[in-house]
Each structure stands twice: as structure tokens, then as C-alpha cells.
Amino acid sequence: MNSADLGRRVGVPSTALFTDQYELTMVQAALKAGTAGRRSVFEAFTRRLPEGRRYGVVAGIGRVLDAVENYHFDDAMLAFLRDQNVVDGPTLDYLADYRFSGDIWGYPEGEVYFPGSPILRVEGSFAECVLLETVVLSILNHDSAIAAAASRMSVAAGGRGLIEMGARRTHELSAVASARAAYIGGFDTTSDLAAGFRYNIPTVGTSAHAFTLLHDTERDAFRAQVESLGRDTTLLVDTYDVTAAVRTAVEVAGTELGAVRIDSGDLLLVAHRVRQQLDELGATGTKIVVTSDLDEYAIASLAAAPVDSYGVGTQLVTGSGQPTCSMVYKLVARAASADPADPLRPVAKKSLGAKTSLGGRKWAARRTDEDGVAEAEVIGTGPVPPDLAGRQLLVELVRAGEVVAREPLDAARERHIASRAGLPMSAMQLSRGEPVIPTEYV
Incomplete structure (x- = not known):
């Protein structure tokens, strides 16, 4: 990626009064x-x-x-x-x-x-x-x-993917700066479009629980997302019953499903169960993304789990303490x-x-x-x-x-x-x- 440091110099204000x-x-x-x-x-x-x-x-x-x-x-x-x-x-x-x-x-x-x-x-x-x-x-x-918190999380992740997703947990301008610093410290992508626009950091994102709740059934929600974003999308599978959701996700998207995201529960246990279920359904290439109040210690505790990437928000943008x-x-x-x-x-x-x-x-x-x-x-x-x-x-x-x-x-x-x-x-x-x-x- 050819990402210039400043990216787009759009509407850069004077910094003179950012002072005591x-x-x-x-x-x-x-x-x-x-x-x-x-x-x-x-x-x-x-x-x-x-x-x-x-x-x-x-x-x-x-x-x-x-x-x-x-x-x-x-x-x-x-x-x-x-x-x-x-x-x-x-x-x-x-x-x-x-x-x-x-x-x-x-x-x-x-x-x-x-x-x-x-x-x-x-x-x-x-x-x-x-x-x-x-x-x-x-x-x-x-x-x-x-960046220091991101670096520690990068070490804990051991080469697995890291998604910065803390924009909703900090000031809107701090969110952009945080995404930039996190990228330097080892994160791969951000959910924040302003950071992507300004600094050319790769952006990712698909859907939240609200999208599932909007539809009459989970199947309807999955079908709408797949029809719009393609089979390689990431489906959120913990709105209701994870096992049923994974089955429905593969039925809707097929074995080419890109990834499933888990945002609650015992992530270590649930990730193992989901991996086993995906493999049994033939979706051996479908990846697992986990989120839910992660920090470097939680990431390290999931080292033995079949997780492909981690999404981190609050703990990252607050420097992990x-x-x-x-x-x-x-x-x-x-x-x-x-x-x-x-x-x-x-x-x-x-x-x-x-x-x-x-x-x-x-x-x-x-x-x-x-x-x-x-x-x-x-x-x-x-x-x-x-x-x-x-x-x-x-x-x-x-x-x-x-x-x-x-x-x-x-x-x-x-x-x-x-x-x-x-x-x-x-x-x-x-x-x-x-x-x-x-x-x-x-």
C-alpha cells in the first residue's frame, strides 16, 4: 500500500490555539x-x-x-x-x-x-x-x-489479524489519531472511515446486531447481507443462538463464506465450537473474527483458539490503561x-x-x-x-x-x-x- 503520511490535506485547520x-x-x-x-x-x-x-x-x-x-x-x-x-x-x-x-x-x-x-x-x-x-x-x-498499546496487542496476536474499531469509544478526532497510531503499532485495518480517508489505512466493516434485529429472521438478515456484499462477507453469528446462526450462515452463503464474527460469550470455548462446526459443514476456509472488550491479555489468552483476527476498541483507544x-x-x-x-x-x-x-x-x-x-x-x-x-x-x-x-x-x-x-x-x-x-x- 502506498500510503502517504498525511494522506489528503483536506480542511487542515490552524493549530495555533491548541495551546495553553x-x-x-x-x-x-x-x-x-x-x-x-x-x-x-x-x-x-x-x-x-x-x-x-x-x-x-x-x-x-x-x-x-x-x-x-x-x-x-x-x-x-x-x-x-x-x-x-x-x-x-x-x-x-x-x-x-x-x-x-x-x-x-x-x-x-x-x-x-x-x-x-x-x-x-x-x-x-x-x-x-x-x-x-x-x-x-x-x-x-x-x-x-x-501505539504502545497496539504494539503489545500485536505481540500478543502472534501474527493474526488486528482490526482497530474504537471510534465509538473516544472523541471523534482522537479516533482518527488512534487509528493512525494503532496502524504504526501493528494493527492491520480500521473501521474508521475518516482515518482511511486521511491516512489511507485499509478499512473494514460489515454489520452490527441491529442489522440482524431489523429483519424478521436471522436468515433474512444473512441473505440480505450476502446479496449486497457477496459471499466473502463476515456474518455476525451471536445475536441469538450461535450454533443455529453458523448453520444458517453456511446455508445462505455456502462454503465460500468469508468469515463469521463472535462478539460475546466464552470466546475460547465458542471459537473452538464454531471452528469444528464450520469444518463439519465444509466451510474450512471460513475465518473466525472475535471482538468483545479485548486487550493484550485477552488476546494472549486466545492464543490456542482457532481465531483468525481480533477486533479491538475501548482498550486500544484508551492506551490499555x-x-x-x-x-x-x-x-x-x-x-x-x-x-x-x-x-x-x-x-x-x-x-x-x-x-x-x-x-x-x-x-x-x-x-x-x-x-x-x-x-x-x-x-x-x-x-x-x-x-x-x-x-x-x-x-x-x-x-x-x-x-x-x-x-x-x-x-x-x-x-x-x-x-x-x-x-x-x-x-x-x-x-x-x-x-x-x-x-x-x-
Whole structure:
């Protein structure tokens, strides 16, 4: 599939007000103080992985690039800010001309990450970089959480098909982003047509219980669906009696029936019974799809069942209990002026507790053993050691305000498969644990 990352750029709105007010008031104060133009480096990272997770998955980079490109203030937005007295006149003038003109480096989408990984590095003036904080974190925290859950479900599925079907369980715009992130994490299709339209993700869907209930008999419902969609359709067989429904389905569609879907009951037991019944009826090629509040643990428990694919909704679009990655966006270095010759100085928060950070513009590399298996996430601020020079993780995304790294969504999906395969085997365990490799600072 040739799926461009953005797909169709239809009706893309400005992202400028997807922000917290204090981003704008900081710009106002910095403009007045004469510090807004100081050359600065911000980094997005997480201090820890969600509890029990062994690796994170970078997702949302393509959407971040869209957000940066579309971050501008139109007349209506400026009027709103003026009417609400959010910022003063000089700041409104600055915002009216705002376009990000700096550089962005980051982990490529689909790559895995660990505590401290500098997932995104944003460089430019203080004012232009700080304005991006909220929208960047909003995208990365959401999409990476969904992709991590999808990755775990993909591992549990063991190569069987995965259908994203959570649109009815989250905000309509989150549903589209979730489908995109899930595809990166290993899902094969989505039920959400907006996601298919925007990102060229394959879409699937046939009928719900309401369609069966609409008709006078289950046979009538099956006949109507087969006559409309063909014999290779998927028939939902648990509205009434599963055994009777499977028999009727094969009678109506013949042994060429594409699939049956089971959405309730003891899925392990019912799947075995349905497989046996289908085989006895001669429908040996008919596949079995199961749905019903699945997560990675439920999928793993069905490993011995004759199931061909899983449909996952609620647990996927809510990150399977971890709906955010707790990423932060921190100023890590700044110069005393806008002069490119002025050296960058490391800066970092040094408050009490766990909310400290490491100053300095960082690079990251992944050290591997002689078999190519990851051993450590190595992060530094000085020269890159020669043995790690070819293993650096950050790639250039934006140069002087221009996006330079758009890629097909399939590239991110394939990258994730390869990146995950390079981790120690314990990364595939669903049990709770510590990050599968340590983070080392040099």
C-alpha cells in the first residue's frame, strides 16, 4: 500500500490555539524583556515509562509536522486574543507574523524509546519554540500511548489479524489519531472511515446486531447481507443462538463464506465450537473474527483458539490503561542572544523530587551486542563516541522552518516492527516489568 503520511490535506485547520495560555503570556513577557529572540533548544522526553511497560513507541511525528506547518494565527484568532485581553498589542503583532523558522530533530516514527530519550529536539528562538509546547505534547503523549498499546496487542496476536474499531469509544478526532497510531503499532485495518480517508489505512466493516434485529429472521438478515456484499462477507453469528446462526450462515452463503464474527460469550470455548462446526459443514476456509472488550491479555489468552483476527476498541483507544506517556517539553539549552555564534549554555530545572532534568543539547544512540540486540539507550551532550556514530537515533525533521522528512505511514509501521525485533526477548513479555534496556548518560 502506498500510503502517504498525511494522506489528503483536506480542511487542515490552524493549530495555533491548541495551546495553553501561558505559552502566549511567556512570549509577551519575553518580548518586553528582550529575551524572546534568544537562541534556544527544547526537548520532549519522558522521565519514566508508564508503569509496568518495557518500551515506548514513538508515534505522532507526522502529525507534529502537520501541526508545525499549520501553526499560524488568523484574524479571528487574533481578535479573540485581543478581546479577551490574553496578550498585549506588541505580542499580537508578533503572533500575526508567526511562522516557525527553526530546526527540529527527533526519533523517527515507529522507533522505540526509553526514559530520557530525547524524542523531539526543537531549536530556534525562545518565542517560536515555546509556542509549540502544548500541541507537540498533546500529539506525542496521545499517539505514543496508543501505539504502545497496539504494539503489545500485536505481540500478543502472534501474527493474526488486528482490526482497530474504537471510534465509538473516544472523541471523534482522537479516533482518527488512534487509528493512525494503532496502524504504526501493528494493527492491520480500521473501521474508521475518516482515518482511511486521511491516512489511507485499509478499512473494514460489515454489520452490527441491529442489522440482524431489523429483519424478521436471522436468515433474512444473512441473505440480505450476502446479496449486497457477496459471499466473502463476515456474518455476525451471536445475536441469538450461535450454533443455529453458523448453520444458517453456511446455508445462505455456502462454503465460500468469508468469515463469521463472535462478539460475546466464552470466546475460547465458542471459537473452538464454531471452528469444528464450520469444518463439519465444509466451510474450512471460513475465518473466525472475535471482538468483545479485548486487550493484550485477552488476546494472549486466545492464543490456542482457532481465531483468525481480533477486533479491538475501548482498550486500544484508551492506551490499555495507560492513556498518556507523561512526556514533557523542557528548555535544555539557550544562548545569551539570537547570534548563532553565541554559545549555547545548558539549563535545567533543579527542584526537589523527581521533576529534575538534564541540561544540554542531546544526541541519542542505541548500543547493541555482537548479535545486534539492544543493550542500552545512550544519551550524551558532548562528542558522540566513534562506536556509536553509526547508531544515532535522531533524524532531521524540519530545517529552517521547512519539513524535510515526510514519509509513507507504512515506513513507520515497518520501522516499528524492525525496532521492536531488535530488543531483548523479554520486551515481548506482557507481565509488568522495568524498561527492557537501561538508559545511560555520557
